[in-house]
Amino acid sequence: MTRLLPLEQRLHSHTDExxxxxxxxxxxxxVQQVFLLSRLEQLPFxxxxxxxxxxVHAVERHMHQALQGTQARSDSFASAAGHWYMRLQNPQVSASERIDFRRWLDAADEHLQAFHQTExxxxxxLAPARQLGQDGWYRQGQAALSLGGCSIAVGLGLAALLAMAYWV
Known part of the structure; x- marks a missing residue:
């Protein structure tokens, strides 16, 4: 294994971020909004x-999607570990589910390694989340539409008005 110098480590870390x-x-x-509310505001599900x-189930699904969507590789162990990681964050997780998790974790060394990698x-x-949410857009509740989506809607509205004016 090659050893990185401190400057190389910082550059590598910056590239990863x-x-x-x-x-x-x-x-x-x-999904971004749910993730940022959880990660930056530390709001419970x-x-x-x-x-x-x-x-609450939809929030858990969005969080799992954020976790899976940001991983470089996804195999069955990583996917299961991500599922368990998010499920355990949910206050609605039952005692029997916690037992099932423990059984899954103990079943194979790969499970433990995948869960550790997920953590x-x-x-x-955290650092990329801070960058993504730096302007606070995610706090706006229901109004979390992308500007691109608004632009498309405005463009379609204008096209409809022009078409109506043409036919009149």
Whole structure:
């Protein structure tokens, strides 16, 4: 294994953060919003669900989508670990589900390694999340539409008006 010098480590870390930020930006806007409310505001799933008029299950799904969508590789172990990581964040997780998780974790060394990698990945997402949410757009509740989506709607509206004017 090659050993990186401190400057090389910082450059490598910066490149990793840029890649994670790029992956976060590629996620659907609502997924980004749920993720940022959880990660930056540290809101529990129930509070996010109430704020955005979603079910707690939908919040959990969005969080899992954010986690999976930002990972460089996705295999069955990583996917299962991501599912368990988000499920355990949900206050509605039952005691029997916690037992099932423990059984899954103990079933194979690969499960433990995948879960550990998921935890490390989650920590690495904080800096890119801060960049993505720096202007606070995600706090706007229901109004989390992308500018691109608004531009398309405005463009279609103008096209419809022009078409109506043409036919009149």
């Amino acid at each position: 840029d890649a994670l930020l790029h992956r976060l930006r590629r996620l659907p806007r609502r 129930a509070a996010i669900a109430e704020r955005l008029d979603l079910s 490390l990945h989650w920590r690495r997402l």
